[in-house]
Amino acid sequence: MADSASQRVLLTGGSSGVGFEAAKVLSAQGHELTILCRNQATADQTxxxxxxxxxxxxxxxxxLSAVEEVCNQLLADETALxxxxxxxxxxxxGASEAQFSAQNIELTFAVNQLAHQLMAxxxxxxxxxxxxxRLVITASEVxxxxxxxxxxxxxxxxGELEGLRAGAGFAMLNGSARFDGNKAYKxxxxxxxxxARELNRQLDAAMPVIAWSPGLVITRNSGGFFRYNKRSNPLGMGAFAFVARDLLRITESVDNAGRLLAQLVNDPEIPTGFSYFTNKVVSFGGHRLEPTDTSVEGADLQKAEALWQLSAQLITRSLST
Known part of the structure; x- marks a missing residue:
């Protein structure tokens, strides 16, 4: 059940894919959106x-400097979220060579995790x-x-976060020097x-902290974050998309995944505390969003705290140089 009251929502990744579809739903429902976009052209189009x-x-x-600047702007506004x-x-x-952020941090970790921790x-x-x-974090069943x-x-x-412990310049979080793009995403x-686990601990379960998996989302033009894969391996991505989407029918549509994200944002029936939802395949081409257990490592509260603390230290060092 959706909440009819207008809410103030800050959304990253709202210019394409699942995030854009969620933005369309939330905007149509009357919520006040603030969407982070990479550049002004993308913002105008969105x-x-x-x-x-x-x-x-x-x-x-x-x-991270740009993220810090935006956070300072939002804090100066003093508007509740x-x-x-x-x-x-x-x-x-499929990438075998790491790419690095402005602060020399492996790009997958820098964007998917570190920037978001800084915002939180x-x-x-x-x-x-x-x-x-409430906090909503898009994770994945992978x-x-x-x-x-x-x-x-x-x-x-x-592992024991050996790469992160070494500081900027690491290829893999577990300390491996050999980069694997698929594993880096996982x-x-x-x-x-x-x-999400650590934020829930810090907040003492005072609000809903929701992690979720939208399922395997592939658009007809391989959009969303798959655009990076299409550039590096167009034939492989095309074949994968055809088998997963058209033959096995295990993929989720981007518009329905967006509706599910919007539902997680404004459903008042989701309780406080940590929740993990998975958009499970339940029939040929059918899906159902339901609460699910995370992996064993995903439930390791000590590792969650260590990851947060080491990441916070890396953020501090990166912003001070």
Whole structure:
């Protein structure tokens, strides 16, 4: 059941894919959106397609300095946030060489996790001013080695966070010097789950902290974060999309995944505390969003705290240089 009252929602990754579809739903419902976009052209295009109240803020999530600047702007506004939706993500499927952010941090981790942790660290005061705040983080079932998608290729595994402990310049979080783009994405989604766990601990379960998996979302033009994979391996991505979407019919449509994200943002029946939802395949081409257990590593509260603390230290060092 959706909440009819207007909410103030900050959304990352709202210019394409699942995030854009969610933005269309939330905007049409009358919620006040603030959408982070990479550049002004993207912002203008996004806002032109929304029917309700929305504004854009230009921010490159691959640059922690830009994220910090945006957070300072939002804090200066002193406007409460009803929902913080950390949805943006990228994946370099098949890549064997790491790419690095403005602060020399492996790009998948920098965008999918570190930028979002910085936003959570800075913007929690705005959430805590709202009457019924919530945090929503887009993770993925690939974080779980026991899931179907998690079994393909090397599984998510953060080890003892050896790479992160070494500081900027690491290729993989577990300390491996050999980069694997698929595993880096899985690891980042495991980090998203652990971030949600740690935020819930810090907040003492005072608000809903929701991590979720939208399922395997592939658009007809391989949009969303799959655009990076299409550039590096167009034939492979095309074949994968055809089999998964058209033959096996295990994929979810981008518009329905967006509706599910909007539902998680404004459903008042979701309880306070940590929740993990998965958009499960339940029939040939059918899906159902339901509460699910995370992986064992995704439930490791000690690792969640260590990940948060080491990431916070990396953010501090990166912003001070």
């Amino acid at each position: 806002l032109s397609q929304l029917s309700g109240s929305a504004r854009s803020v230009t921010c490159d999530l691959a640059d 009803d929902a913080l939706v950390l949805n943006a993500g990228l994946q370099y499927a 660290m800075r913007l929690l005061p705005l959430l805590q001013r709202a009457a019924r705040p 974080h779980n080695p026991g899931s179907g998608a998690g079994k393909v290729g090397k599984p998510a595994d953060l 690891d980042s989604k495991l980090c998203n789950v652990l971030m």
